[in-house]
Amino acid sequence: MNILILGDAKDAHAAHLHFALTKAGATVEYLNTRLFPTQLQLSWHPHTQKGCLQLPSGQRLDLEDIKSVYWRSFNGVSIPEFGDSFQQDIAFHDANSTVRSLFQACPAHWVNSWQAYEFHKDKPLQLSLAQQLGVTIPxxxxxxxxxxxxxxxxxxxxxxxxxxxxxxxxxxxxxxxxxxxxxxxxxxxxxxxxxxYIPGTNIRSYVIGESVYSAEIRTAAVDFRDDSQAQLIPVELPAEIKQQCLAIAKAFMLQWTAIDWRHQPTGEYVFLEANPSPMFLYFEQQTGFPITEALIQLLIS
Incomplete structure (x- = not known):
């Protein structure tokens, strides 16, 4: 089966998943949009819904032959400088439109989709939708x-x-x-x-399909990402919060995500945000949660 990883081998998470998927028997290629249109070729026929990719290696992949795409990082397109700013803008927008269209036309199983990526950029709407689901927000x-x-x-x-x-x-x-x-x-x-400011402890929940893996992040920092010594302690969420995790993922169109909570001394869980392409290697190493295996199953099943 053909699986694409959106990103490149310089990203540790992309490289890790490339190795794991290959070991599981999949044919895996990187899809680095920064190589479009100079080295990567894209084609699509809207009247037939057919399309293809010609990768820098020379390999051609028809869109219908791509089983799934793992969205690690999207870095836009890269247009060569050619001295005419007007034509440069046209070329840039043409390349972007082509990539956006192909992402949405490709019938593969996206983890996660263009729509989920676009929604994530509007974080105020993310908070508002979470509250409409009955989730507590700050x-x-x-x-x-x-x-x-x-x-x-x-x-x-x-x-x-x-x-x-x-x-x-x-x-x-x-x-x-x-x-x-x-x-x-x-x-x-x-x-x-x-x-x-919400007092309490940081909880991160990874949602992969119907599975939820959570850990407390022990740190004195306002933002736990500032603390390289933060401790990760696996925790079992209350059933209601687990259901909220699944509801958030579904409403945000996410096949997989990391949800950040603050667990208050009162016992209440307060939603902070959901990330559509979270880092997970350190979390997996420290907790033992089978995140890589769950992602592989999500992509190949």
């Missing part, structure tokens, strides 16, 4: 209005801030951040997400 505001932000921070004992889109870790809001002129100038460039 008090949150997304704004570039200094007055709104000031009022929000005064409403809670501690507040954290982070980018709306992601890409940087959460930090506690301090008086330095709230200095009016500094804040006003910063908010002219971009809005920010602020949330009530």
């Amino acid at each position: 008090a949150t505001v997304i704004s570039n209005n200094p007055q709104v932000i000031t009022e929000f921070t005064k409403s809670y004992e501690k507040v954290i801030f982070k980018p709306v889109y992601g890409g940087s870790h959460a930090r506690l809001v301090t008086e330095y951040h709230l200095e009016y002129e500094r804040m006003r100038n910063a908010l002219r460039f971009s809005p920010v997400t602020l949330q009530e």
Whole structure:
């Protein structure tokens, strides 16, 4: 069976899964979109729904012969510089449109899909949908209005801030951040997400198909990703929270995901976010959870 990994061998998680899938008997290739259109060739016939990939190695794969695609990382396309900015823009948008179309037209089993990837980029909507599912979320505001932000921070004992889109870790809001002129100038460039700080412990839950694997992440850091010494302790979630994990994955169109929670001293679980392409090697090594095996089964079954 033909399986593609979106990404390249420089990524440790992509390389790990390439090795594991090959060992399981699959024919595995990397699909690195940064090589399109210079080294990777894509074709699609909308009137017949037929298409194919010509990989840099020279191998040709018809879309219908690809069983599944593992979405590790999507890095866009790469257009050579040729001196004409107008034509450069046209070429860039043409290449992007081709890739986006082919991703959505390819009938393979995607883990995860283009739609899930696009939804993940709109994190405020992710929070809103989680709440509609009956999941508890932190008090949150997304704004570039200094007055709104000031009022929000005064409403809670501690507040954290982070980018709306992601890409940087959460930090506690301090008086330095709230200095009016500094804040006003910063908010002219971009809005920010602020949330009530939730006391408690970090829980990460990996959802793979119908399986849920969870561990407590013990750390004193505001964002556990800042702590390389964080301890991972396997935990059994309450049945209700397990069902919430499955409901979140389904609503977010995710075949697999890592969901981050804060477990409060009161016992309540507060949803923070769901990642459509999480890192898992360290988590698997520390907990012994069979994440690689579960992913293999998801991709080859």
